[in-house]
Amino acid sequence: MLRSLEIRDMLIIDRLSLDFRPGLNVLTGETGAGKSILLDSLGFVLGWRGRAELVRQGAAQGEVTASFDLPADHPARAVLTEYEIGADDDELLLRRVNSRDGRKTAWVNGTRVTGEVLRALSDTLLELHGQHDDRGLLDVRGHRSLLDDFAGSDLTTVSQAWSRLSLARRTQKLAEAKRDxxxxxxxxxxxxxxxxxxxxxxxxxxxxxxxxxxxxxxxxxxxxxxxxxxxxxxxxxxxxxxxxxxxxxxxxxxxxxxxxxxxxxxxxxxxxxxxxxxxxxxxxxxxxxxxxxxxxxxxxxxxxxxxxxxxxxxxxxxxxxxxxxxxxxxxxxxxSEGSLPKLKAAAEAAQAAYDAAAADLSAKRTKAAKALDAAMAGELAPLKMDRATFTTNVTPATAGPEGADEVAFEVSTNPGAPSGPLNKIASGGELSRFLLALKVCLTGGERALTLIFDEIDRGVGGATADAVGRRLKALADGGQVLVVTHSPQVAALGAHHWRVEKRVEKDITTSTVTPVAETERLDEIARMLAGDTITDAARGAAQALLDAAA
Structure with a gap:
């Protein structure tokens, strides 16, 4: 879980200190207020590749510090052990500095590290999802591993069989080459x-x-x-x-x-x-x-x-x-004339062992694909997409250490319409809901990761937006979800609320993030409903949303 985030002199952020909590955390604000800058800064301390110019104008350097909970069984500890980084307590502290000349320096628990280490830790700490999530759920190259995670598949048997087969093939080929x-x-x-x-x-x-x-x-x-x-x-x-x-x-x-x-x-x-x-x-x-x-x-x-x-x-x-x-x-x-038959027999035996292991894995994947499709059907209905279909296609592929299957997620938004890739078939609002449903199904009981959804509710409203918010709230139960949203229905369901604002003082633009107290949430949600002029009707609608969320 992300405990805190401190930002100094990054883009239009001067000084900012945020303490996050478990559950559903919502960040709201006008377009251009700086919500994306907040995510850029978080990505910077996690080693993600993003904007080249991050240092605030007039500052010598920008700095971001992030603190995460680190339970004894957290997967990040394996990364710390691999890179010989100390972890004596239950906190993981990341700090990264960007100088004006572009040089970047990072520390983990006080130990200086490279961006590679930050990215390795990032994979165990946080996931960011949005409509343009081409590095995550929309990347078809990762669908096979996502299905394996959903199925709880252990690839060790197939991987070891592939290693033995590769060795047997190399040995036979080398002996034949020497013989020839x-x-x-x-x-x-x-x-x-x-x-x-x-x-x-x-x-x-x-x-x-x-x-x-x-x-x-x-x-x-x-x-x-x-x-x-x-x-x-x-x-x-x-x-x-x-x-x-x-x-x-x-x-x-x-x-x-x-x-x-x-x-x-x-x-x-x-x-x-x-x-x-x-x-x-x-x-x-x-x-x-x-x-x-x-x-x-x-x-x-x-x-x-x-x-x-x-x-x-x-x-x-x-x-x-x-x-x-x-x-x-x-x-x-x-x-060689006498050994080649033995080597050929060994390669054939290794091939048979691999084929058996790969076939067993294919069967598990096919079964898991059906289970995932059923789970997705159950998730799409509450998101007002009961007429849409989600299909996990498992097809033969070139054999390798991860088996001989190719996996691709395809969707159809209307009955009778052809299926296709997620990002090719679904509209903006539909894509948001597909991604949310998929993440809910794939996450299951896993709560080690902090999940961030960047305007994943864009393009939906009314009852659909409420359904999206409720799925986000369910996903945050027992874990932590951060949502950047323009939807009042989603904001009303948040356990913790922050407002992002942009101010201009003496021709200097700064972005601030302030917690929204319970007494202030009514007006903030009313603003999201009505705009700059908050009417009594907007307050009434906001109160209704808050009452429904309670």
């Missing part, structure tokens, strides 16, 4: 993988083969030099000479033992070192020994590896990784 792409290169893949399986290249193998090839190519010259070295240090060379020298020295030790012993020991140590050198040279010779066919084999494999690398545009060391990728693609191709 792989099939384009199937011959290449099988041939290439067969080549790699035959060659089996290894990382680092190319460098190893190149080194072996170079070694074998120079082995003959190297081996000849190494053999000469082995011969030079062998029995025919240094080893033999050192053995002769050792023997000769040992034969001479009888006469010079003390002098030759160190030399003999040194020769023995040298013989040990020479033996190690000889063993190393012999090992080298063994390593240099190869079969001429080994060189041919090494060169053949080296050239094969390099050719394979050039063919596929990769480095030789990357051939194993490249081969693994080709095998994976071939495996995927082979596996």
């Amino acid at each position: 792409e792989a099939k384009k290169e199937e011959d290449f893949l099988r041939h290439a993988v067969a080549e790699f399986d035959a060659l089996e290249p290894e990382a680092g193998e190319e460098a190893e083969l190149d080194a072996r090839r170079r070694l074998m190519q120079g082995a003959e010259k190297i081996r000849a030099d190494v053999a000469k070295a082995l011969n030079a240090i062998g029995p025919q060379g240094a080893e033999g000479q050192m053995l002769d020298a050792t023997r000769w020295l040992e034969d001479a030790t009888d006469d010079a033992a003390e002098t030759l012993t160190p030399a003999i020991d040194a020769l023995n140590r040298a013989m040990v070192e020479l033996g190690e050198a000889q063993a190393g040279v012999e090992s080298c010779l063994d390593a240099l020994a190869f079969n001429p066919s080994d060189l041919e084999d090494a060169e053949e494999r080296l050239f094969a590896i390099r050719a394979m690398a050039r063919k596929h545009g990769v480095q030789p060391d990357d051939l194993p990784t490249f081969a693994a990728d080709l095998r994976e693609r071939l495996d995927l191709l082979d596996a």
Whole structure:
């Protein structure tokens, strides 16, 4: 419920503070007095898109503050939680400032917010309806959700089934696309993988083969030099000479033992070192020994590896990784042929589940449509439209997360006349009554929203206007309804009454809103009946309206 509204320096409003109450609140006044400005200001603090220039002439900025009741179970609390805005008590305070240069700044419970947050809260707080209500009941794009709300339909089952179906379709489509792409290169893949399986290249193998090839190519010259070295240090060379020298020295030790012993020991140590050198040279010779066919084999494999690398545009060391990728693609191709039937079956099962859920929802919508049509018939009769018909059409539509139905409200104002959209068939007064009846039916027991009707009684009078007023009063029972009206019949039924006036002082125009006390209501309703000159007859008629409303 809207508790209060404070407006500062907005258009022709200087200072204005209003305290609203539960029940039916009526705002009356001459045309042009500023009632629309009051609604523009309320829309501004709720983040609605409206007039660009709102700041009163001569003011630096305009400001609007609105206070709403916030019970513990109010849906606005979910929005506050989502945007991490505190809500410690039972009041929701919105404040928005518009500077002269057009900048807008807003706060919710003292936390600075964007217009998006205000609009999210607005959807849970207030609804505005009028003859040009193209953003609400007249917008056919919203009729399906309105019918679902009326039916109390839970779209979770259909939404989840649609999500599973969409996932199954995407998975199947992706697998088929991969399969088709792989099939384009199937011959290449099988041939290439067969080549790699035959060659089996290894990382680092190319460098190893190149080194072996170079070694074998120079082995003959190297081996000849190494053999000469082995011969030079062998029995025919240094080893033999050192053995002769050792023997000769040992034969001479009888006469010079003390002098030759160190030399003999040194020769023995040298013989040990020479033996190690000889063993190393012999090992080298063994390593240099190869079969001429080994060189041919090494060169053949080296050239094969390099050719394979050039063919596929990769480095030789990357051939194993490249081969693994080709095998994976071939495996995927082979596996996809086996998995596609399963994916197709899964998609068909998901489709069947969705179709069942959507059909169940369609049945509920069709049943609810009949109930809504019956409820509307019951509401239209008291509004002096007992010959009019209201039809909720549920027709097949493109499937989606909200089912496979399209919903449209159509009306006919006279028997035998064709049905059509609300805003195409009904006249101004008829449209007002259709909208009021529809809102009464759709609202049901919901009382969280404050409902505002902007001259919804335009174009009707007499008994019809009284009927409209009484439906508004019934709609306000247990909740809050604000009505901007020119109808004295509607004004007389209000629980709380405000008068909007425009004044010009020193060439400055201002709009004010003042509560109409019970003692003043007679004259205000008489003014609405008679105009500027209030006659006794007008007062009598006004009193009759008030007595009938009591």
